[in-house]
Amino acid sequence: MIRRTLLALTAASAIAISIPALAAVKTGDAAPGFTAVDSNGVSHSLSDFAGKTVVLEWTNDGCPYVKKHYNSGNMQKIQKDATDNGVVWLTVISSAPGKQGYVDGAGANTLTENYGAFPTAVLLDPAGDLGRMYDAKTTPHMYVINAAGNLVYQGAIDSNRSSDPATIPAATNYVLAALDAVENGETPQTMQSEAYGCSVKY
Amino acid sequence: MRHMSKLVLCWLIAMTVFTPVYAAETSGVEIDESRVTVVTDHDVIAPGQSFYMAVQWAMEPGWHVYWKNPGDSGESLQIDLDPRTAFMAGEIIWATPKAVATGPIINYGYEGRALFPVLITASEDSVPGETLTLSGSAYALVCAEICIPRTVPFSLSLRVGEPQIDNRWQNNIERTLKKVPPPSAAKASAYLDDGALFVDVADMELADGVIEDAYIFPDEPSFISPSDAQQITLGPQGLRARLVPGYKTENGVESEIPFILAFTQDGEYKGVHLTAKPGPPLDVGLAVIPSASTIAGGEISLLIAVLFALLGGVILNLMPCVFPVISIKILSFAKSGAMSAAQIRAKGWAYAGGVFATFAILVAILIVIKSTGQLIGWGFQFQNPAIPAVLALLMFMIGLSLLGVFDISGPWQNTGQDLTARRGLGGSFATGALAVVVATPCTAPFMAGAIGYALAAPMMSMIAVFAALALGFALPFLILCYVPKLLQSLPKPGPWMKTFQEILAFPMFATAIYLAWVVSQQTGANGAAKVLIAMLLAGFGIWLLRRTHIAFKALAILALIVAVALPFTLETDAAIGTLSADAGYEKLVWSPQKVAELRAEGRAVFVDFTAAWCVTCKVNERGALADKDVAAAFNATNTAFLVADWTNRDDVIAAELKLYGRAGVPLYLYFPPLAAGEAHDPAGAQILPQVLFSGKVIEILQGG
Numbered sequence: 001m002i003r004r005t006l007l008a009l010t011a012a013s014a015i016a017i018s019i020p021a022l023a024a025v026k027t028g029d030a031a032p033g034f035t036a037v038d039s040n041g042v043s044h045s046l047s048d049f050a051g052k053t054v055v056l057e058w059t060n061d062g063c064p065y066v067k068k069h070y071n072s073g074n075m076q077k078i079q080k081d082a083t084d085n086g087v088v089w090l091t092v093i094s095s096a097p098g099k100q101g102y103v104d105g106a107g108a109n110t111l112t113e114n115y116g117a118f119p120t121a122v123l124l125d126p127a128g129d130l131g132r133m134y135d136a137k138t139t140p141h142m143y144v145i146n147a148a149g150n151l152v153y154q155g156a157i158d159s160n161r162s163s164d165p166a167t168i169p170a171a172t173n174y175v176l177a178a179l180d181a182v183e184n185g186e187t188p189q190t191m192q193s194e195a196y197g198c199s200v201k202y
Numbered sequence: 203m204r205h206m207s208k209l210v211l212c213w214l215i216a217m218t219v220f221t222p223v224y225a226a227e228t229s230g231v232e233i234d235e236s237r238v239t240v241v242t243d244h245d246v247i248a249p250g251q252s253f254y255m256a257v258q259w260a261m262e263p264g265w266h267v268y269w270k271n272p273g274d275s276g277e278s279l280q281i282d283l284d285p286r287t288a289f290m291a292g293e294i295i296w297a298t299p300k301a302v303a304t305g306p307i308i309n310y311g312y313e314g315r316a317l318f319p320v321l322i323t324a325s326e327d328s329v330p331g332e333t334l335t336l337s338g339s340a341y342a343l344v345c346a347e348i349c350i351p352r353t354v355p356f357s358l359s360l361r362v363g364e365p366q367i368d369n370r371w372q373n374n375i376e377r378t379l380k381k382v383p384p385p386s387a388a389k390a391s392a393y394l395d396d397g398a399l400f401v402d403v404a405d406m407e408l409a410d411g412v413i414e415d416a417y418i419f420p421d422e423p424s425f426i427s428p429s430d431a432q433q434i435t436l437g438p439q440g441l442r443a444r445l446v447p448g449y450k451t452e453n454g455v456e457s458e459i460p461f462i463l464a465f466t467q468d469g470e471y472k473g474v475h476l477t478a479k480p481g482p483p484l485d486v487g488l489a490v491i492p493s494a495s496t497i498a499g500g501e502i503s504l505l506i507a508v509l510f511a512l513l514g515g516v517i518l519n520l521m522p523c524v525f526p527v528i529s530i531k532i533l534s535f536a537k538s539g540a541m542s543a544a545q546i547r548a549k550g551w552a553y554a555g556g557v558f559a560t561f562a563i564l565v566a567i568l569i570v571i572k573s574t575g576q577l578i579g580w581g582f583q584f585q586n587p588a589i590p591a592v593l594a595l596l597m598f599m600i601g602l603s604l605l606g607v608f609d610i611s612g613p614w615q616n617t618g619q620d621l622t623a624r625r626g627l628g629g630s631f632a633t634g635a636l637a638v639v640v641a642t643p644c645t646a647p648f649m650a651g652a653i654g655y656a657l658a659a660p661m662m663s664m665i666a667v668f669a670a671l672a673l674g675f676a677l678p679f680l681i682l683c684y685v686p687k688l689l690q691s692l693p694k695p696g697p698w699m700k701t702f703q704e705i706l707a708f709p710m711f712a713t714a715i716y717l718a719w720v721v722s723q724q725t726g727a728n729g730a731a732k733v734l735i736a737m738l739l740a741g742f743g744i745w746l747l748r749r750t751h752i753a754f755k756a757l758a759i760l761a762l763i764v765a766v767a768l769p770f771t772l773e774t775d776a777a778i779g780t781l782s783a784d785a786g787y788e789k790l791v792w793s794p795q796k797v798a799e800l801r802a803e804g805r806a807v808f809v810d811f812t813a814a815w816c817v818t819c820k821v822n823e824r825g826a827l828a829d830k831d832v833a834a835a836f837n838a839t840n841t842a843f844l845v846a847d848w849t850n851r852d853d854v855i856a857a858e859l860k861l862y863g864r865a866g867v868p869l870y871l872y873f874p875p876l877a878a879g880e881a882h883d884p885a886g887a888q889i890l891p892q893v894l895f896s897g898k899v900i901e902i903l904q905g906g
Contacts, residue, residue, distance in 0.1 A: 027449065064343070064351045096305075100348045132795070137307055137429065138275040161277055163343060163351040192449045194423040198349040199275035199307035 025134055027154055027192045031145040036092075036130050038121040039108035044090070046145070053182050054088045055175065056143040057119070058136040058200060060101025061111050064163040065197035066139050070115050072165040075140070075157075079118035082179055091119040094131030099201035101139070102126060128202040138197035144178040144188070153178035155193030227371065228356050235262040236344050240356040242322070242336070243375050246366035250326040254375045255291075255358070257281055257340045260315040264879075267316065267342040269299035271421055273309035273428040276343055277351075281320055283338035288328060291338075292321035297381035298464045298473035299419055301428075303881035304347065306798075308429045310419050317378040324362070332362045383462045383473035388440070392455045392478035399426060399447035399455070403463060403476060404440035404484035414466045416441060419473075421460040424448040431885035433861075440486030455480040507663075508670040515674020549630040550683025554676035556634020561672040564638075565665060587725050591733045591769030594717035598737045599744070601710035608744045634676065721772065723814030723849050729772050739765035786833030792846035794858065794884055797873060801882045804875055806841040806903070809887070811859060811869035814849040819868040826894035835903040861885050868892050872902050 025032060031054075035045040046054065057075075059066050069075040079089050093108060095101035103111065108122045125131055134143060134154075144153035153174060160171035178188035230239040237260040244253040259267055259279070268276040283291045296318070299310045318340075328334055337357035344350050388406040392399065401418060416434040420426055430446035441463075451459075457480070464473040602608065714737075722730035739761045746758035790796065792809055800807050810827070812819040826832060836843055848855045848867050859869060861884070870890035876882060890902060 026452070062348055064349055132306075163277060194448075195275075196272075196277060197275055198345065199304045199309070201347065202305040202307075 025143075025151055025154065027151055029151060030149050031143070031151040032133055034130055034133060036123040036125060038123050039105040039112075040121075041105060042121070044121055044123065046149070049088045050149060051147050052086060052088050053082075053147055053179065054090060054145040055082055055179070056134065056136075056145070057089065057091045058131065058139050058141040059091050059093055060095050060139040060198060060201060061103070062100040063139045063198035068163050068165045068168070069140060069157060070117070072168055073116075074165075074168050076115060076117050078157075078173065078176055081176070083118050083120060085179070085183065087179060088120045089118065091117070091122045092125055092130055092136070093122065094125040094128045094136060095201040096128060097126055100198075101201055128200070131200050131202060136195075136200050138195040139200060140197055141195040141200070142175050144175060144182065146182050152182060153188050153191055154195075155190075156195045156197075159193070161196040227368070228358065230260075231354050233352060233354075235265045235346070235350070236260065236342075236352055238340060238352070238354045240340065240354075240358060241368070241371040241374075242358060242360065243368055243372035244360070244365055245368050246361045246363045247324050247334075248365050249328045249330070249362055250324060251365060252321055252323045254319045254372075254379075255322045255336065256317050256319040256371070256375050256378070257354075257356075258315065258317050258374075259312075259340075259342060259344075261313060261344065263314075264346045265344050266302045266309070266311040266313045266346075267344055269310040269312070269419070270294070270296055271310055271419065271423050272343075273301075273311070273423075274307045275304075276309045276311065276345060276349070279318060279340070279342040281318060281338065281340050283322075283336070287337055288325040288334050289336055290323045290325075292323075295319045295321070295379065295382055297378050298383050298462055298471065300464075300471075301417055301419075303879070304345070306429055306881050308881070309345075310428065317374060319375050319378055324360070328362045330363045334360045334362060336360055381472070383464070383475040386463075386474040386476050388474070388476060389484055390461075390476045390478035391481040391484045392451070392459050393481060393483060394447065394451065394454055397447075397452075399445045399451050400483065401443040401445065401459070401461070401478050402440060402484040402486050403443075403478075404486050406440050406474075413441075416443070416463065416465040418443050418445065419462040419464060421462070424450040425459050425461075426451070431883050433885055437486040440484065442483075442486050507667050511667045511670035512674040512677075515671045516677055546683045550680045552628075552630035553634040553679050553683075554673075556631035556636075557638055557676040558634075558669075558672045559631070560635040560638035561668050561675075565668045569664075587721050587729060587772040588769045590717045590720045591729075591736070591772055592766070594714045594721065594733050595736050595740055595765060595769065597710045597714035597717060599740055601707040601714065602741065602744065604707035604710060605704055607741075608747070634679075638672075638675065720814050720849075721769075725772050732768050732772060736765040736768040739768070786828075786830065787836040787843055789843050789845050792844035792855075794854070796844060797884070798882045800842045800844075801873055801876050806839060806875045807844060807871075807873040808836070808841050808903070809844045809846060809869075809871040809873075811846045811848060811855065811864075811867045811871075813847065813867050822868060822870075822894040826896045826899055829896035829899075832896045832899050832903075835900045839903050839905075841903050858884075862887075862889060870894065874905065 031046065033046045035043055037043050061067075061070075066075075083089050091112075093101060093103060095103075103124075105124065108124065111117070112119065112122060123130065130136075134141075136143075138156075140157050142153070142155065142157050143151060146152045155174060157175055158168065158171035158173045160167040172190075174188075174190050174193055177190065181188040227242070228238075228240045230237045232238075239258040239260075240255065241258060242253060242255045244251070247253055257279075261267070267279050270278045272278055279294065281291070281294055283289055297312070297316070299312060302309045302311050302313065322336065324334065335357055336359075337355070339353055339355040341351070341353045344352055386406065389404045391402045391404075393402075394400070413436060416436070418426070418432060418434070425448050427446040427448050433444040435442050435444075450457075455478075459478040460475070461478065462473040462475055464471065466472075718730055718733045721733050725732075743758045743761035743765060746754050746761065749755065749758075789810075792811075797807050797809065810819075810823070812823065814820075835841075846852075846855050846858065848859075859866070862869060862871070870892075871887035872890060873882075873887045888902065891898065
């Protein structure tokens with residue numbers, strides 16, 4: 001017990017979180033807490049958003065699958081729809097320095113501006129701690145955490161695994177479906193899917 | 203924004219439509235890292251004929267395209283024919299893929315030059331003399347560290363007439379078709395155990411030759427977690443793979459899992475296609491959970507595990523924490539030299555019974571704990587500080603008794619010494635039982651392999667191993683009872699016995715000191731003080747019992763009760779570790795992510811799994827690991843030294859030990875520095891021997 005308490009304290013006091021590498025987070029379980037700094041230097045903890053629905057979106061602006069959803073405006077549309085409904089949208093960049101998709105705070109803000117994106121915050125995770133904690137494997141890799149703090153969806157953004165933006169309209173968007181379900185107090189029909197895209201550049 | 207414009211350029215290239223080439227072979231389309239050629243094995247075809255078309259995707263080193271299940275990221279290569287074409291296309295025929303690592307992410311795909319054949323059937327309506335156009339597009343996500351989607355349209359002209367083969371491409375396509383994993387008649391079963399997904403393959407017919415680097419590629423995603431290490435162990439009748447389940451299997455295996463089993467045989471990389479049915483473990487001639495050590499050096503079969511357990515049991519008799527107890531019993535034989543052979547044999551069997559009974563209780567406890575799904579390891583008794591504390595007290599009191607401070611026939615009840623000293627068969631039985639309990643800290647380091655095997659094995663194997671351990675433990679004593687000559691060659695009873703008995707007190711005290719030290723490691727100085735106070739109270743109580751007045755007797759009993767109760771108030775101190783900085787090199791606290799971090803920095807990592815109660819660990823730490831040359835080698839190679847302290851129970855460490863097929867410490871792991879582009883594999887360490895020699899350690903550190 002003492003060990004566990006110490007672990008929790010460590011987790012709360014630092015961005016670095018002690019979780020074995022690539023330990024999967026189980027769908028339906030409590031989403032693990034974290035604290036991370038955003039592109040404006042502001043620190044956010046998952047616990048700050050207790051009572052709200054939280055979306056985590058892993059991104060890398062160099063990845064064709066991210067482009068699929070940003071160049072088509074699809075991601076921005078989902079972000080706007082979600083944040084207008086009071087959902088907290090956290091975009092996470094876990095690319096290591098020197099690797100594709102790595103940006104500093106200013107770089108991340110420029111991307112947000114250029115894409116006309118609507119994240120609540122863009123979390124910078126160059127060490128990959130947050131990514132490993134949630135076992136984020138691809139960009140995009142999406143997670144939906146409900147108001148009770150449970151992970152109710154993880155996986156792909158939609159059902160078409162192609163990098164072709166033309167496939168977006170006909171695909172089932174799992175994130176929107178999960179958000180709709182959560183808003184109606186229901187459990188999403190699809191709670192997990194295989195994420196697709198580029199690998200996260202840890 | 204140069205960065206952006208470059209990416210936009212890549213995107214444009216990817217989307218560009220290339221001019222189609224009219225031939226039975228397209229001239230290769232070159233786009234930066236890729237050169238794509240579309241070919242057929244026939245130049246002229248008959249109406250309605252089936253033939254092979256193939257897309258050859260050649261890549262610069264470092265780039266890869268993806269198999270039908272791309273693994274943890276990426277996208278499968280696709281070949282589509284134009285809908286208006288006069289041909290029907292089958293599925294892509296996939297050669298055995300390879301596991302390709304990008305950082306910690308594992309993908310399934312192909313590197314270098316890969317050929318993707320498709321069976322094509324021409325329309326029956328085609329007429330000889332006619333030229334048909336076979337057109338469509340090939341799409342692939344091509345990745346190195348970054349990913350680029352490529353779409354390559356193609357168009358081939360095929361004449362209808364007397365069939366004519368293109369020799370070069372037919373040979374190349376044949377070669378690829380030979381690399382397609384053939385379906386195997388072997389049985390395969392998939393099941394969950396303790397959170398891990400096991401796939402057993404039995405009755406596999408393989409040509410002679412050693413199989414190496416076995417790997418499982420499921421046809422579809424989500425059945426396993428591709429980025430986690432696979433532990434595959436070969437048995438006499440098949441193999442067993444231990445995998446991390448994907449989300450479709452983490453709550454149980456509900457559907458069939460088709461997969462490719464890939465391996466290297468005689469230097470050739472190949473695969474077979476199998477389908478695992480949900481079901482019970484198969485008899486693959488293995489009971490052991492695979493570990494890196496078994497992959498490195500031959501697996502332990504049940505028979506060998508039993509033999510090791512037997513031998514280990516015999517060796518345990520010589521352990522400092524066991525020998526004194528047995529000596530006492532031998533002493534009692536010497537005392538009663540007048541006993542008949544039958545009496546002595548009966549005593550021997552009673553002793554063996556005590557040993558077996560205690561092991562049976564331990565096995566029962568292990569089975570209960572195992573079945574409740576807890577992570578446990580051998581030596582777990584000693585992880586509760588009350589146990590070594592009580593044993594320290596017991597050893598102290600036995601020592602006092604041996605010195606003649608109090609009479610064995612006195613009112614001191616319910617203790618090992620009293621029981622062991624009893625003349626009858628009950629006394630022999632109790633000696634056997636006590637010997638086992640005391641043996642635990644010695645067992646852990648010596649028996650790690652067999653016990654790791656037993657704990658991970660099916661219940662019957664576990665019982666067999668523990669039975670062999672018990673038999674080995676009881677054997678020397680039994681032999682002594684059965685070969686009366688040996689007993690008779692024991693010295694005749696005489697005054698020397700008193701001296702001998704008194705001398706035996708000192709190993710007892712030494713054991714008590716060792717146990718008190720274990721407690722101090724677990725609970726700190728206050729805990730050790732409690733043990734010493736318990737000893738003081740016990741000694742005082744025993745002395746008081748000699749008084750005749752009832753008040754003194756009451757006080758004595760009170761003191762003894764407090765003495766025995768005191769150990770149970772001990773609490774584990776989580777902050778206590780065995781880190782010491784006096785070895786001449788830096789020692790860091792272990793965690794799985796620390797290993798990953800240090801390796802990511804390009805450093806080699808040495809992990810020392812240790813515990814305060816582990817004698818072998820201490821010997822290694824004071825010996826080989828304290829050696830000046832070893833310290834110099836650690837510093838010279840910039841190898842990080844991590845300590846995983848298992849003195850107090852720790853689930854993360856227990857899981858790591860289990861990963862390497864161990865249930866106890868010591869365990870020494872060496873992770874060499876990562877090669878460029880290599881991903882950290884937590885299960886890929888080199889295992890060092892349990893007894894370390896400085897030369898061997900230096901050799902490994904220096905990359906030998």
